[in-house]
Amino acid sequence: MRIALHVWRQVNAGARGGFERYDVPGITEHMSFLEMLDVVNERLVEQGKEPIAFEHDCREGICGSCGMVINGEPHGPVRRVTACQLHMRSFADGDEIWLEPWRARAFPVLKDLVVDRSALDRIIQAGGYISVRAGSAPDANAILIPKRNADMAFDAATCIGCGACVAACPNGSAMLFSAAKIAHLAAIPQGEPERFRRAYQMVAQMDAEGFGSCTNHGACEVACPKEISIDFIATLNRDLVRAELGWGAER
Amino acid sequence: MRRVVTLYRSSVGKKVIMAVTGVVWVGFVVAHMVGNLKAFQGAEKIDHYGEFLREMGAPVFGHGQLLWVLRIGLLVTIVVHVLAATQLTLMSWRARPVSYKVAPHMELSYASRTMRWGGVIIGLFVIYHLMHFTVGNVHPDFEPGGVHHNLVVGFRSWPVALVYIVAMGALAVHLYHGVWSMFQTLGINHPKYNRYRRPLAAVLAAAVFVGFVSVPIGVLAGAIQ
Numbered sequence: 081m082r083i084a085l086h087v088w089r090q091v092n093a094g095a096r097g098g099f100e101r102y103d104v105p106g107i108t109e110h111m112s113f114l115e116m117l118d119v120v121n122e123r124l125v126e127q128g129k130e131p132i133a134f135e136h137d138c139r140e141g142i143c144g145s146c147g148m149v150i151n152g153e154p155h156g157p158v159r160r161v162t163a164c165q166l167h168m169r170s171f172a173d174g175d176e177i178w179l180e181p182w183r184a185r186a187f188p189v190l191k192d193l194v195v196d197r198s199a200l201d202r203i204i205q206a207g208g209y210i211s212v213r214a215g216s217a218p219d220a221n222a223i224l225i226p227k228r229n230a231d232m233a234f235d236a237a238t239c240i241g242c243g244a245c246v247a248a249c250p251n252g253s254a255m256l257f258s259a260a261k262i263a264h265l266a267a268i269p270q271g272e273p274e275r276f277r278r279a280y281q282m283v284a285q286m287d288a289e290g291f292g293s294c295t296n297h298g299a300c301e302v303a304c305p306k307e308i309s310i311d312f313i314a315t316l317n318r319d320l321v322r323a324e325l326g327w328g329a330e331r
Numbered sequence: 332m333r334r335v336v337t338l339y340r341s342s343v344g345k346k347v348i349m350a351v352t353g354v355v356w357v358g359f360v361v362a363h364m365v366g367n368l369k370a371f372q373g374a375e376k377i378d379h380y381g382e383f384l385r386e387m388g389a390p391v392f393g394h395g396q397l398l399w400v401l402r403i404g405l406l407v408t409i410v411v412h413v414l415a416a417t418q419l420t421l422m423s424w425r426a427r428p429v430s431y432k433v434a435p436h437m438e439l440s441y442a443s444r445t446m447r448w449g450g451v452i453i454g455l456f457v458i459y460h461l462m463h464f465t466v467g468n469v470h471p472d473f474e475p476g477g478v479h480h481n482l483v484v485g486f487r488s489w490p491v492a493l494v495y496i497v498a499m500g501a502l503a504v505h506l507y508h509g510v511w512s513m514f515q516t517l518g519i520n521h522p523k524y525n526r527y528r529r530p531l532a533a534v535l536a537a538a539v540f541v542g543f544v545s546v547p548i549g550v551l552a553g554a555i556q
Contacts, residue, residue, distance in 0.1 A: 086432075099432065152433035178433045185426050228522075248435055250444075252426030283343050292426030293342040293419040296512040297443045299435065311520050318518020321347055324338040 081107050081173040085120065087132050088180045090189050093196075097189065099178070109169035113156060114139060114146060116168055132179075133192040141165040141305065144240030147247070148193045149180040154244035154303040162242060162305045182247035186254070186289045197243050199289040200257055206285035207278035208261040214270040229267045236264035238306040248303030251292030256300040258282050259316035260308045266319060276323035283320050342422060343516075345415040350516040352412040353509055357535070359405055360502070364542035370555050371545075374479035381478040413454065420447055442508035449505050456498040463491075479555075486550035496544045503540035507532050 082105040090097030107116050114136050121131035137145035141162045148163055150156035156166040171177065179193060187195040214220070237260075245256035262279050265271030271278070294313060301310045338344035366384075369377040388397030459469070464481055467473030472484050486492045510532035514520065520528075549555040 088432075149431060149433070149435065152431060152435045154435070180431055180433070183427055183429050183431055185428050250427075250435075250439065251423035253423065283341050287342050290426060292423030293346065295419075295423070295443060295446060296508070296515050297439050299439060302438050303435075310515070311522070311525060314515045314518045314520035316518075317343055317347065317516050318520075320341065320343045321338070321518065324341070324344060325334050 081109060081168065081171075083107060083116075083168075083171060083174070084176045086176065086178045087192065088189075089132070089192055090181075091191065093188050093190055097192075107168055109167070111168045112139070112164060113150070113166040113168065114164050133190075133194045135194050136164055139164040142240060144242040147182060147242045147244055149178075149182065149247055151178050154182070154247040155242075155305050159302070160305055160307055162240075165305075182243050184243075184246050184252040184291065186252070186291050187243060187246065195243070197241070199291070200241050200243060200254065202289060203254065203258055203282050203285045204261060207274070207281035208265065210265065210270050211274060220270070223269055225269060233264050233267035236260045236267065236308065236312055239264075239304075239308050240306060242305065244303045244305060245300035245308070246291065248299040249292065249294075250297060250299060251295055253294045253300075254286050254289070254291040255294040255313050255316065256304065256308055256310065258286050259310075259312040262319060263312040263315040266315065276319060279316060279319035280323040283316070339415075342419060345419050346516045349412055349415045349419075350513040352408040352415075353513055355405070355408045356412070357506065357510065357513075360506070360539055361535075364539055367546050368542060370479065370482060371549060377478045377482075378476065381476060409454075413450070416447065416450060440508065442504045445501075445504060446508055446512075449501050452501050453498065453505055456494070456501070459494075460498075482546065483550055483555060486547040489551060492547035492551055495547045499540050499543040502543075503536040506539060507536040510535055 085102040086099045088097055089100045124131045135145045137143045146163045155163045158166055158170050181189050181193045182195045186199040190196050239260035246254050266275045298310055369380050384398055385395045462469045474480050511529055514528045
C-alpha cells in the first residue's frame with residue numbers, strides 16, 4: 081500500500097516546528113505502525129536526511145514509551161491499543177495520515193514526536209509510592225484482601241503512564257493518570273495508611289506541573305490504551321476532599 | 332474555614348466548590364420550577380405564592396427579609412461558581428498552548444463541550460429574566476405583585492417565549508452534564524450505582540426543562556389566561 085504522512089518535525093525544544101509531507105510507497109498491511117515509521121526513517125537516512133524521532137521501547141504495548149496523535153487520536157484509530165500495537169491494516173491504501181506529538185504545556189516537545197513526560201514522573205515522586213518496605217511477592221500474598229479490591233487495584237495498576245489521557249483531554253488534564261495511581265494504592269492495605277497524604281501531594285504536584293483541570297468529558301477514558309475508567313477520578317476527588325478537610329488521616 | 336480556603340487552592344478543590352454551589356442552584360432551580368407550575372392553577376394561587384415568598388420567615392423576618400437573605404445566598408454561590416469556573420478554564424487553556432492540527436475527535440458530548448459558554452449564556456439570560464419579571468423594566472406592562480398578569484402579558488409575545496424556551500434548553504444541557512459531573516467531583520461513586528448517575532442527570536434535566544417551558548407554552552396555547 082501507498083500512504084502519505086504529514087509529520088510534525090521540530091529540531092529541538094526551542095525550535096519552531098512544522099508539518100512535512102512524506103510520500104510512502106511499498107508498505108504492507110502486516111507492518112505495525114512503528115515498523116512503517118522505521119521504513120520511512122531508513123529511506124530518510126539513505127537520502128542523508130534526519131530521521132523522524134519517535135519514542136518506543138517494548139513494542140508490545142506494555143511499556144508506555146510510544147505514543148503520538150495519529151489523525152487526531154492518541155495512539156491512533158484502534159481502541160485499547162498503543163501506537164506500537166497498531167497495524168497498517170487499520171489504514172487504507174492512499175490514506176493521508178497526520179502525526180503530531182502529545183500537546184500539553186507540561187509535555188514540552190523535545191524533538192519531532194518525542195515529548196518530555198517527566199511531569200508524570202514528578203507526580204509519582206510526590207506521593208505515588210509506599211514509604212516503608214512492603215515486602216516481596218510472598219508477603220503480599222500473605223495479606224488476604226477481597227477479590228473485588230484486588231481487581232480494582234489491578235485495573236488501576238494497568239496504567240502504563242503513556243500520557244494519552246493528557247493528549248486526548250481538551251483541558252490537558254492529567255487526572256486519569258493521577259487517579260489511576262492514587263486508586264491503585266488506595267485499594268490495597270499496603271497503600272492505605274498514606275492514602276490521603278498521597279492524594280493531597282499528587283494533586284498539588286499535578287497542578288504545579290501546569291496540567292489543566294478535569295471537566296469530566298471522558299475523552300481520556302476513550303483514548304486510554306489500558307481502558308482505565310474515569311470512575312477512578314471520582315475516587316481521587318473523594319480522597320482529596322477527605323485529605324483537605326481533615327476527615328481522613330493527616331495529610 | 333481555613334481548610335475550605337486551602338481546598339480552594341487546588342484544581343480539584345475548585346471543582347468541589349463548583350459542585351457544592353451547583354447543588355445549591357439545582358435546588359433553587361427545582362423549587363423555582365415547581366413554584367411556576369402554580370401558574371396553571373390561576374391568578375389567585377400564583378399571586379398568593381408570590382406573596383408567600385415575601386412573607387415567609389414571619390414573624391422572625393419582616394416583609395421580604397428572608398427572601399433577600401436567600402437572594403444574597405444565591406448571588407454569593409453563583410459568584411463563587413463562576414469565579415472557580417473562570418479560574419479553571421484559564422488553567423485549562425494555559426495547559427495546551429499549541430493546539431492540534433487535526434482536532435482530536437474523541438467522544439465529547441454536546442453537553443460537556445458547551446458547559447463554559449452555555450454557562451455564560453444562562454448567566455446573561457438570568458440578568459434579562461430578572462429585568463423582565465422581578466424588576467420589570469423591560470416588561471411592557473409590569474405590575475408589582477401581579478405575578479400571573481406579568482407572566483401572561485410577558486409570554487404572549489412569542490419572541491420572548493422563544494428566548495425563554497431556548498434558555499431553558501441551555502439550562503437543561505448544562506444540568507445534564509453538571510449533575511453528572513457533580514457526582515464525579517464529589518466522589519459519589521460506587522460500582523453498583525454508577526450506572527444510575529447519567530440517567531438521573533438526564534431525568535432531572537428533562538424535568539426542569541419540561542416544567543419551565545410548560546408555562547410559556549401554556550400561555551401561548553391559551554391554557555394560562
